[in-house]
Amino acid sequence: MSSKRTSPTIVITGTPGVGKSTHAQLLAQEAPVPLKHINVGDLVKEKNLYERYDEDWQSYEVDEDKLLDELEPIASAGGVILDWHTCELFPERWVDLVVVLRCDHSKLWERLETRNYPLKKIQENNEAEIMEVVLEEARSSYVPEVVVELRSEGTEDLESNVSRVVEWIKAWQADHTSDSEES
Numbered sequence: 001m002s003s004k005r006t007s008p009t010i011v012i013t014g015t016p017g018v019g020k021s022t023h024a025q026l027l028a029q030e031a032p033v034p035l036k037h038i039n040v041g042d043l044v045k046e047k048n049l050y051e052r053y054d055e056d057w058q059s060y061e062v063d064e065d066k067l068l069d070e071l072e073p074i075a076s077a078g079g080v081i082l083d084w085h086t087c088e089l090f091p092e093r094w095v096d097l098v099v100v101l102r103c104d105h106s107k108l109w110e111r112l113e114t115r116n117y118p119l120k121k122i123q124e125n126n127e128a129e130i131m132e133v134v135l136e137e138a139r140s141s142y143v144p145e146v147v148v149e150l151r152s153e154g155t156e157d158l159e160s161n162v163s164r165v166v167e168w169i170k171a172w173q174a175d176h177t178s179d180s181e182e183s
């Protein structure tokens, strides 16, 4: 974690369909500091940061080195929300908070069906949610204090989660400011 940052880098992660982009958009609006929302999946497509497109799974195989090079200056500077379905690629030094969103699997199934994903992709994502794959990944990649697991099933969850992260940002800023004054 960089002591030079004046705004945090926040990762919002979780199985596809849990509500990452919805949360990231609202958080970018409500945050007390400017936060740039980066939908990493969209960035991969826009900047051709992939090796190939898999038709069967309707997904891109990411070129991890290219993606890391693209994100390095942005994420290490702070003031950013990284929205992606995986998080272990991001170096610890970039990351101040990792929000892992969770959703009941039957609700998640309905959300993914509306995206017209192939059945096997819906099944794979649903199983990953049940098995807590992204949560385990976050817990094994970052120190426990940085990782928070939040439910994302209804609008009340969305609002309370975003308020909670806004409060966390205020506390982070207060800590950061007092650190810089002392040094």
Ligand SMILES: Nc1ncnc2c1ncn2[C@@H]1O[C@H](COP(=O)(O)OP(=O)(O)O)[C@@H](O)[C@H]1O
Residues within 6 Å of the ligand: 014, 015, 016, 017, 018, 019, 020, 021, 022, 023, 111, 151, 152, 153, 154, 155, 156, 157, 158
């Ligand atoms: N907490 C929530 N309350 C109500 N609807 C939600 C919530 N989280 C996600 N959704 C809905 O689920 C769908 C998928 O959300 P999205 O943010 O695109 O997920 P992700 O970015 O994780 O793939 C959207 O239609 C969104 O409106």
